[in-house]
Amino acid sequence: MDPTTHISHFSIEVSDGSCNGTANNVDVDPFMDDEFECTVPLKASSSNGQSINHHKASKPNGVSYYEDSSYSGKPHKAEGCNFYLATELYSVIVSSWCVLRGSKIWWLLPAVIASLVVKALNFSEAWLFSLSLLGIAPLAERLGFVTEQLAVYTGATVGGLLNATFGNATEMIISLFALQNGLIRVIQLSLLGSILSNMLLVMGCAFFSGGLVHMQADQKFNQTAAVVNSGLLLMAVMGLLLPAVLHSTHTEMQDFTSKLNLSRFSSCVMLIAYASYLYFQLRSHRQLYDTQDDADESNEESEEVTLSLKGSIIWLAGLTIVISILSNYLVDAIEEASNSLSIPLAFISVIILPIVGNAAEHASAIMFAVKDKLDISVAVAIGSSTQISMFVIPFCVVIGWIAGKPMDLDFHLFETATLFITVIVVAFMLQEGKANYFKGLMLVLCYLIVGASFYVHSDSTSEEAGKT
Structure with a gap:
């Protein structure tokens, strides 16, 4: 048979474990641009009854070929295979099941619908806040999953940038809505709480759980990567500490304006430093992160590709929209x-928001530590803290600058001192490149002290003063 022969009206059987079905009387035009979604062996019978075996081979540019075993020669391009509507519907159902049911905390998804109902019926704000917070938790975890799926199709560098951008998308979305409403202190406290939660609670629980399971020997992780992140965290502390000290010592040349200008300049410097860090991690010194990459590759769940490129983009957009709606409610x-709940706003922002909002991320860090994949656990905890402190916080300052909002890096002395002490403690814990249950216990106990401190802490800045 001539490789360029136009074949039309043949049956295709598809089966790869996630997609099963048969498409009959499919028109094949080698000059069209469509292609099959499933990379699986295909069996086809031509219109004249001749049996032909085809196999799809995906190319980096997305072009698909079907090798015809009934003849020798160069495979011909077989694009333009249009599945019936039922097949497309089945694909949507399968991808929806993979995305929604695959969440570790999928049972919290009904809170998304409940929050929409509560908002529509004008129930109490306490219910709306609680349900919105619970609904964001599984959606944030799924957003990370979809981002990883999309990164498979974009390559290592672009995939790393996607993960860097959407890794803390939930915190960024909440911060942007708070910035729009002028809730500067809510932004500062919630982002500070995410950093403290990741460094003390998440990493502490991971060290403790992994240490109990692997008590016979200390667990090891990528020491070099941890030290680099610790250095970035110390730089972030410097960026937050100097405006707070400048304001508290009343040594500003111009009241309020000097602190704001310093914050904006420091934010630009921090963003440059974070961009340099991404280049360092993804390009120039990738070998320093080989241990972490190997652990990632050994994780079969992360390797499995369950969404197409188009599906990943659609789900990424959809989840971002829903998270934005719930963040606005929150x-x-x-x-x-x-x-209503008689809970200090500082405690809600610093403790409750990060714990509930990042529950799935916390569970993942513990799970990897138990499996002796501590590099991933440390990357989740320290990497997320670095991203928030060096990217999300200065990004919010720059956006506030553009929008005319007085968002600055003055987190006040108590909050900044808490962060400084936390970074020092964590840096000491990471310097050996080893972890055990006792180190984890110490980190968790430190977090309990921090939580109690913010419960009794009276924030000197009221929300009315923080609004613009």
């Missing part, structure tokens, strides 16, 4: 919820 209700 920000609007947080002050009233604080009053």
Whole structure:
């Protein structure tokens, strides 16, 4: 048979474990641009009854070929295979099941619908805040999953940038809505809480759980990568500490303006430093992170590709929209919820928001530590803290600058001192490149002290003063 022969109206059987079905009387035009979604062996019978075996081979540029075993020669391009609507619908159902049911905390998904109902019926702000927070948790975890799926199709460098951008997308979305409403202190406290939670609670639980399971010997992780991240965290502390000290010592040349200008300049410097760090990690010194990459590759769950490129983009956009809606509800209700529940706003922002909002991320870090993949656990905890402190916080300052909002790096002395002490403690824990259950216990106990401190801490800046 001539490799360029136009074949039309043949049956295709598809089966790869996730997709099963048969498409009959499919028109094949080698000059069209469509292609099959499933990379699987295909069996086809031509219109004249001749049996032909085909196999799809995906190319880096997305072009697909079907090798015809009934003849020798160069495979011909077989694009333009249009599945019936039922097949497309089945694909949507399968991808939806993979995305939604695959969440480790999928049972919290009904809170998404419940929050929409509560908002529509104008129930109490406390209920709206609680349900929105619970609904964001599984969606944030799924957003990370979809980002990883999309990164498979984009290559290592672009994939790393995607993970860097969407790794803390939930915190960024909440911060942008809070910035729009002028809730500067909510932004500062919630981002500070995410950093403290990741460094003390997440990494502490990971060290403790992994140490109990592997008590016979200390667990090891990539010491070099941890030291680099610790250095970035210390730089972030410097960026937050100097504006706070400048304001507290009343040594500003111009009241308030000097602190704001210093914050904006420091934020630009921190963003440059973070961009340099991404180049260092993804390009110039990738070999320093080989241990972490090997651990990632050994994780079969992370390797499995369950979404197509188009599906990943659609789900990424959809999840971002839903998270944005719930984040808006959460920000609007947080002050009233604080009053209704008689819980200090600082405690809600620093402790409750990060714990519930990042519950799935916390569970993943513990799971990897138990499996003796501590590099991934440390990357989740320290990497996320670095991203928030060196990217999300200065990014919010720059966006506030553009929008005319007085967002600055003055987190106040108590908050900044807490962060400084935390970074020092964590840096000492990471310097050996080893972990055990005792180190984990110490980190968790430190977090309990921090939580109690913020519960009794009276924030000197009221939300009314923080609004613009």
